[in-house]
Amino acid sequence: MKLLRLARILTIGLRYGLEEFFLGHERVRPLRWLVRVTLFWRPLNEPRGVRLRRALEALGPIFVKFGQMLSTRRDLVPLDIADELAQLQDRVPPFPSAEAITALEATYKKPLADVFAEFDATPVASASVAQVHFARLHDGTAVAVKVLRPGIAPVIAHDVSLLYAAAGLVEKLFADGKRLRPREVVSEFEKHLGDELDLMREAANCSQLRRNFKDSPLLKVPEVYWDYCGRDVMVMDRMDGIPVSQIGRLRESGVDIPKLAATGVEIFFTQVFRDGFFHADMHPGNILVRPDSEQYIALDFGIMGTLTEVDKQYLARNFLAFFRRDYKGVALAHLESGWVPPDTRIDELEAAVRAVCEPVFDRPLKDISFGRVLLQLFQASRRFNVEIQPQLVLLQKTLLNIEGLGRQLDPELDLWKTAKPFLERWMNEQMGWRALVKNLQAEAPKWAVLLPQLPRLVHHALNENRLAQLEAGLALMLRQQQTRNRWHGFMAVLMTFITAGILILIFR
Incomplete structure (x- = not known):
């Protein structure tokens, strides 16, 4: 089985010319002419990023998800490849409804009619690890039932083992292989998949986000029905709305599109800087809009990002220094956080940061991409061996998603103008007298116990x-x-x- 799968991977790789990524190495370079002569019939007119994307799509859903995750690691992957991989869509045919019903009855240990008053056997959405059906509880509540794809765990384990083997080859064949940390990238991917295979974890993420935005006019998050949830099943409110990508329908419904774009930015920064807990997969397929209240609806909570207080303080220092054009402050923040080697020359790191940031201030704000600036900082920091933290990579990826979505809604969206007041207010709360009062209030219960x-x-x-x-x-x-x-x-x-x-x- 494993040999057949490996043979299929090699066949698809050769069909799309992926040997280019390996035959550039001096140890195997003599084989390049042999491959070209043997496979002269292949049309390889497309760029390498396009060919890699199409190969991953042909290999199946697990490799598609790996490509999606790889597109977020722009600190490691060349930009042309990352941009192309970002276009990967998790289009997977649904599995048979009979299998979904069997899986549900195995979880509940009773006939499905005893659990739901109605159950629509036709799935409304399907992805690589799960699919969603609409149903109705016996009390009349309309719900969405997310069911894990049967037998997906061994398939994932098998494909991940092949990815580890490929990562080992990258480390051995390429001089830059160890710095790219391919095994760590595969390990990160394996962790994300493990999280997505546990729907109880996703339900907990959903519940936490709902609590953070309770009674918020900006974002609506479905309620989880815990009595019906298990590791393989998640039951939540059925959400009705217009997909955020259908701008024509939104306009016809009377939605204020520029306001909607600004609201999306505010939601993102509220999640990140107020709560330190953010939806890290906010592509248009996971977002609906309620036309009556112009409220966002979040779906799919398998990938969430978290920030510690240390992360927030690091971001606060960087943003303050950035707005003040204090590039030495940005460099010192990196050094003091331990993300660069202690022998790094501050003046060289400061110069690299200045080269990225200074041109930004000479352009109209609406023409500035906040996400791209962060991305360029990551790229510039590579030569200083900066250890890019996974949670900040997720943050950067989500920021790019939000910025792209916002400008799709409103091409004139000024992300800086929308975000800067929020950031300045938050930084004052983090680092000014408000932060002192807040910390004293947080420590007061401890002092009340300690003083006597x-x-x-x-x-x-x-x-x-x-x-x-x-x-x-x-x-x-x-x-x-x-x-x-x-x-x-x-x-x-x-x-x-x-x-x-x-x-x-x-x-x-």
Whole structure:
């Protein structure tokens, strides 16, 4: 089975000329002429990125998902390839409805009619790891039922093992292979797939995002029905709306398109900087719009990004320095975060950052791509061996998605003008007197517990200090006594020899 799969991968790779990525290495370069002569019939007029995308589509859904993930690692992948891979769409035929019903009944351990009053056997959406059916609970609630594709786990495990083998070849064949960290890239992909295979995790992500935007006029997130959820099944509210990519329908429904674009930007920055928890797969297929309230609806919560307080502080320092054109501040933030080697020359890193950022300030704001600036910073940092953090790669990828979506809605969208007031307010909250008050409020419960105990703790510490001093004094006295004893012993031996010598002289 594995050999057949490997043979198919090699066949598709040769059909689309992917040997180009390997035959450039000096160890195998002599084989290039043999391949060209043998496969002279192949039409290879398309760019390498297009050929790679088409090959991944031919290899199947797991390789499509790998290509999608690889398109986000623009710190590692050449831009022409990353841009092409970003066009990959997870188009997978649905699996038979009978298999979905069998999987549901196996999860619930009862007939499907006992669980749902109605169940539409025709799926409304299908992807590589799951598909969605509409249903209705016995209390009349309209729900969406997401069912994991049966038998998908062993298929994924098999294909991932082949990807690890390919990563090993990249490390061995290319001088830059280890720096590209191909095994880590495959490991990251494997982790994402593992998360998507556990629908309880996705349900928890959905629930958290819903709680963060409870009663928000900006974003609606479906409610999860936990009694009906399992590792292979997720049940949530059925969401009705217009796909955000159907701009014509949105206009016909009276939606204010420029306002909708600005709202999308605000939602993104609220998720990132207020909550540190953001939807990291916000392509148009995962977003609907309610025409009546002009409210966004989020779907598909398999990939979420998180930021720690340290990440937020790092971003705050970088944004403040960036807006002030303090490029040395940006370089120092990288150094102090430990993301560049300690022997990095700050002046060289500062010059690289200036080369990326300075041209931005001489252009109209609406012509600036925030995501592209971040991307160029990642590219510039490669020669300084900057360790790009995975959570920031997800952030950059999501920012590019949001910016592209916003400008698709409104070509005149000024992302900087929309985001800057929000960022400045947030940075003041993070680094100004508001941050001090906020931190004091957060620490107040700890102080309330600690303050009454302070006298006892101080007394205990003083006693321990006195005891330590007493022990140290006793140890010193003991050492001194041992020294005196050794000196006295030496003197006694010496006096014995002197006395013996005197007696011998007297009685000779």
